[in-house]
Amino acid sequence: MHAIDMVKGEYIKELLNKGFRDGERGMYEYRPISIQNGIIPNAEGSAQVDLGGTKILVGIKIDVDSPLPDKPGEGNLVTSAELLPLASADYDVGPPSPEAIELARVVDRGIRASEAIDMKSLFIEEEKVWSLFIDIYVLNYDGNLFDASTLAAMAALRSTRMPKYEDGKVIREGALPRLKVNSTVTSCTFAKINGKTVLDPNKGEEDIMDSRLTIATDGKYIRAMQKGLSGSMSYKTIEELVDISFDKSKELRNILDKAID
């Protein structure tokens, strides 16, 4: 972290102590969210999410593959994330960092655990299944990659077209059926700063947070959780944040529903 981020962080902490957030946001309020579907027609599914200044593009590609040896009757789900160097002065060129890998795995866990996709329905014939590739492309970083990526992945999945497999060839043109998505998962990410918790941290807040908690829900159940950074969290805090997540997730599901039409 650069010295300037420390200084900007001091100001944010000062405000938080008085109960305010920089930019006049509520402690558990999301920044403005916009979702655009199908912006990459070459892909089987795609969506761009803007969450405040954070910009995420998710592209979905579906190929024919062989199944995993221990799951011969199921398709594959592969989620990857790239923190593109153009998204932030702090992102470098190179192989995926632990942050990128954690982001991909947490988003993946939420989708997999909620059984949004029936993996058995991706079976084609013996030794041939569909592999579904979810690629999370971070285009601009301003905090809270988790919630924006989960929203973008969900929006992309819900508008994904399934290719056809005929005579040993993959057909991606013509009228294709929609991928069947059985549930909608969204996540809520909180930052703990000096004992206070806030929802949807921006970059300035993430620079100085002590710990972070992401909670993915589908409306009924908690489907995935991830605590990040080295600060500790009490049971009481975690339970409070779970309550807030169930509440806020309704708002997120509404936004998703409106975006898919």
Add this chain to the structure above:
Amino acid sequence: MNRIVVPGDLLADAPISIENTLIYDNKTYSAILGMYDDEKKTLIPLEGTWNPRRGETVIGIIDEARPSSYSVDLNSPFKGMLIARFVSSRLQIGSVVEAKVKELDETKTVMLMYAKKLYGGKIIDIPPAKVPRVIGRGNTMIQQITEGTNSSIIVGMNGRIWIKGGDVALATEAILRIVEEAHTEGLTERIAEMLKQNKKVV
């Protein structure tokens, strides 16, 4: 007559000696994205890095403390440097200072002098090209903002601004609006109007 020019645009059929231009074949071309005035023959950059000049006020953050000098982050491709024995305040990493530009050395490090430590406050970074507009001719714009918000504001020519006290949010909003509309007419009046409408009893 003002017009926006881009790198490679022809400005004049004769050589004009102004910054950010190139002369080929006795003709003058713009090297930058800027606003060119055909009559006054001035070229104002719309974006771009700060060009340090002796005596300019800057706001910096100490990012390295060595036995005899401090390295200063100036939000610029070039680092600032303060000689420790000429600094009266106790500085450490993260200290915010207001200082003046002394000179540039051969590696383009900005040698600074007259450093004063600043306590508390909020820092915002804006494109250096917009700083003149935030200050205004004869300081008119910045004075208007400090009066309208009761904030103390120090504007660094390097694009770093320090705001403390008063209505910090309103001061920030005014400055960001100036950055967006810097190239337009009537900006001073619009900011005056905005400050009047949003004035809170602080």
Add this chain to the structure above:
Amino acid sequence: MEAGEKPQLIINGKRTDGRAFDELREIKIEANVLKNAEGSAYIEWGNNKILAAVYGPKEALPKHVADPERAIVKCRYAMAPFSSLEEHGRSGPNRRATEISKVTREVFENVILLDKFPGCSIDIFIEVLQSDGGTRAAGVTAAAVALAAAGIPMSDLPYAVSAGKIGDNIVLDLNKIEDNYSDADVPVAISPRTGEVLLLQMDGNLTKEELSKALALVKEAGKTITKLQKDALKRDYEKITEKYKKR
């Protein structure tokens, strides 16, 4: 270059997408689309969708790559794994992308006024989000806009476009299918002020006259492309100026 079944690329004197031989695909350019980068541009060129962004000038790191006399230019061209009409592109180092990154960097090393920023680096990123042939030309065209938007001083605003040969015809701006089955493909970047070539690659078979025809098409197309680049740079400012114009 021949495949088993070569599709008909020219039917009744028109190309598969209906274009004339010297016609460009539709191009749209928008500047300043990303907040963190110093400058950025988004280009749609036919079905290509490409983002270009610039960071810098900033301190060149690691220190041993810095040049004490001038800025160094770094360039990364990469394609998203979901960018093609066919399969998912598995990630990893890609020799084609490395080569394109190099020849693109060389375009900008020519026009950027490097000695204004000793010890610094200027980093250019080109991400192809959707591809349909001619991505390196679109990338160069967008990167030029991103650099100007970042306020980086340059001697010119380069543009690029490809020309090629289909059968006996020299055509402008090959899309993906044309590129796959053409008899020659020539991407070119030009410094419009001087008309000189900053990037040139070619593969296939061309006579000298055919090459001249191709280069002429490129130069003619430059008028349109340059105007689009300038409009993209001016648009945001002019919109705001219009809004507050004193009547």
